[in-house]
Each structure stands twice: as structure tokens, then as C-alpha cells.
Amino acid sequence: MSIAAGLTATKATLDIAKALMDRLNTPNVDVHDVRMKVQEMPIHVVNAQIALGEVQSAVHAAEDDNRQLRRELETLKDSRAVADSLVFADEVYLRRKKDGSFDGPFCPACRDIDGKLVRLKLGGKGQYGGCPDQTPCRKYDCITHKISYFIPESKFNNVRVL
Numbered sequence: 001m002s003i004a005a006g007l008t009a010t011k012a013t014l015d016i017a018k019a020l021m022d023r024l025n026t027p028n029v030d031v032h033d034v035r036m037k038v039q040e041m042p043i044h045v046v047n048a049q050i051a052l053g054e055v056q057s058a059v060h061a062a063e064d065d066n067r068q069l070r071r072e073l074e075t076l077k078d079s080r081a082v083a084d085s086l087v088f089a090d091e092v093y094l095r096r097k098k099d100g101s102f103d104g105p106f107c108p109a110c111r112d113i114d115g116k117l118v119r120l121k122l123g124g125k126g127q128y129g130g131c132p133d134q135t136p137c138r139k140y141d142c143i144t145h146k147i148s149y150f151i152p153e154s155k156f157n158n159v160r161v162l
């Protein structure tokens with residue numbers, strides 16, 4: 001069934017009703033003929049109901065698909081906004097905020113391998129063996145990958161660190 005089938009069924013019903021009125025307005029009404037036509041009408045009405053029910057189901061399915069696609073689109077927009085805001089700074093990712101300052105740092109392995117934005121945990125400050133140029137730096141750890149990153153203190157003048 002389809003919308004066309006439903007329209008055809010309702011037209012058939014209306015055509016029968018018109019034919020019945022014409023016959024009822026004739027002097028010698030054939031009661032048997034009128035009865036046969038009246039019995040035919042519910043068949044077309046049922047066909048119209050079935051067609052409308054199927055169309056309603058199709059509309060609901062399309063609405064569900066539409067909602068799902070909108071959710072996916074929002075997720076993609078969010079992912080795109082995150083990707084557009086990321087800056088790779090030496091060894092880690094920083095996220096540029098609307099006010100121009102940076103947030104982070106975030107693990108490059110989590111981002112590049114797993115596609116996730118994972119904030120690195122500050123493990124300490126000081127002179128570590130992994131510090132470049134033997135300068136004081138911050139040690140950041142990825143709790144997922146068990147990787148440590150050593151970033152010179154001077155890199156974080158306007159970076160918010162939690």
C-alpha cells in the first residue's frame with residue numbers, strides 16, 4: 001500500500017457514494033444493486049485505513065531517522081569544533097579557547113591513535129631527566145597510555161592547568 005493506494009481507495013468510495021445517490025434519485029430504484037454497492041464501500045474504506053497506517057509507520061520511521069541523523073550531525077559538529085581548536089605544541093595538544101588563551105595539555109597519543117581528547121595529568125614540576133635543555137619543566141602523564149611528557153615551564157605562561 002502507498003499514499004496512491006489510499007487516495008485510490010478513498011476516490012473509489014466517493015465514486016460509489018455518488019453512483020448510489022444517482023441511483024436513489026431514479027424512479028425505479030434497484031434495491032439489490034444499491035445493496036451491492038453499499039457492501040463494496042467498506043472494502044475501499046479498509047484499504048484506505050491500511051494505506052494510511054502504512055504511511056504513518058513510514059513517517060514515524062523517517063522521523064526516527066531524522067532525529068538520529070541530527071544527533072550524528074551535532075556529534076560531528078562538536079568533533080569538528082574540537083579538531084579546529086586544537087594546536088599541536090611541541091609534544092602535546094593545546095586547545096585554543098574563545099578568549100584566545102589555551103587549555104590543556106592533551107595527550108597526542110590518545111588524540112592521534114584513539115581519536116579522544118584526554119587531558120594530561122600534572123605529575124610534578126622540576127628538573128627531570130626528560131626535560132629538554134636541562135630546564136625546569138612540568139611532567140604530564142597520560143593515565144591511559146602510561147606516557148610522560150616533559151614540557152618546559154616557559155611554554156605554559158597562559159595555559160590553564162588543572
Ligand SMILES: [Zn+2]
Pocket residue numbers: 107108109110111118142143144145146
Ligand atoms: Zn594518551
